[in-house]
Amino acid sequence: xxxxxxxxxxxxxxxxxxxxxxxxxxxxxxxxxxxxxxxxxxxxxxxxxxxxxxxxxxxxxxxxxxxxxxxxxxxxxxxxxxxxxxxxxxxxxxxxxxxxxxxxxxxxxxxxxx
Amino acid sequence: xxxxxxxxxxxxxxxxxxxxxxxxxxxxxxxxxxxxxxxxxxxxxxxxxxxxxxxxxxxxxxxxxxxxxxxxxxxxxxxxxxxxxxxxxxxxxxxxxxxxxxxxxxxxxxxxxxx
Numbered sequence: 012x013x014x015x016x017x018x019x020x021x022x023x024x025x026x027x028x029x030x031x032x033x034x035x036x037x038x039x040x041x042x043x044x045x046x047x048x049x050x051x052x053x054x055x056x057x058x059x060x061x062x063x064x065x066x067x068x069x070x071x072x073x074x075x076x077x078x079x080x081x082x083x084x085x086x087x088x089x090x091x092x093x094x095x096x097x098x099x100x101x102x103x104x105x106x107x108x109x110x111x112x113x114x115x116x117x118x119x120x121x122x123x124x125x
Numbered sequence: 126x127x128x129x130x131x132x133x134x135x136x137x138x139x140x141x142x143x144x145x146x147x148x149x150x151x152x153x154x155x156x157x158x159x160x161x162x163x164x165x166x167x168x169x170x171x172x173x174x175x176x177x178x179x180x181x182x183x184x185x186x187x188x189x190x191x192x193x194x195x196x197x198x199x200x201x202x203x204x205x206x207x208x209x210x211x212x213x214x215x216x217x218x219x220x221x222x223x224x225x226x227x228x229x230x231x232x233x234x235x236x237x238x239x240x
Binding site for chain 2: 015017020045047052053054055056057060100102110111112113114115116117118
């Protein structure tokens with residue numbers, strides 16, 4: 012039972028254009044969502060997050076949008092740069108404990124071409 | 126600066142061997158996690174610990190056990206390694222939060238190959 016899904020395994024974008032990565036979830040208990048970025052042979056690094064009480068959060072070139080009614084979130088990267096090429100994971104939390112368990116999606120490989 | 130370290134970056138073991146993967150964090154975090162990452166499957170939680178000597182099963186605990194004798198150290202044990210445990214293993218830690226808003230910080234990962 013995949014509670015967090017990233018249905019696009021890969022995305023290819025030209026440098027300077029917008030990258031949009033999508034994520035869907037099924038568990039309505041989730042109240043906090045995160046995006047992580049992972050380069051090969053490295054651990055994931057935190058990118059940006061959003062609480063369920065918001066519908067948008069911005070940090071520089073990165074913006075995350077949350078549509079609670081559709082159980083959908085997206086990460087926008089504008090403008091995209093070759094250094095953004097990595098695997099992007101969305102994750103969700105909110106099981107009511109303080110353990111901070113995250114449920115991850117399958118990941119989307121982003122390739123930004125110069 | 127936040128730091129999670131893992132004992133090995135690459136490891137090659139034989140089927141049936143007992144394997145220990147070590148993780149150390151220097152952030153005084155209560156919560157620690159072990160994941161495996163496989164292509165197309167994302168990160169799957171194996172075990173986690175919310176305090177010293179406390180452990181909870183994640184989504185795929187079969188074939189694994191864990192040990193947390195000290196707050197900063199969380200070990201993953203493969204009792205009898207099998208080829209289907211060939212994977213990238215990632216350790217993470219976070220501080221506790223009743224609002225589930227604490228970010229997990231990851232180590233660099235251990236690429237384990239079981240022959």
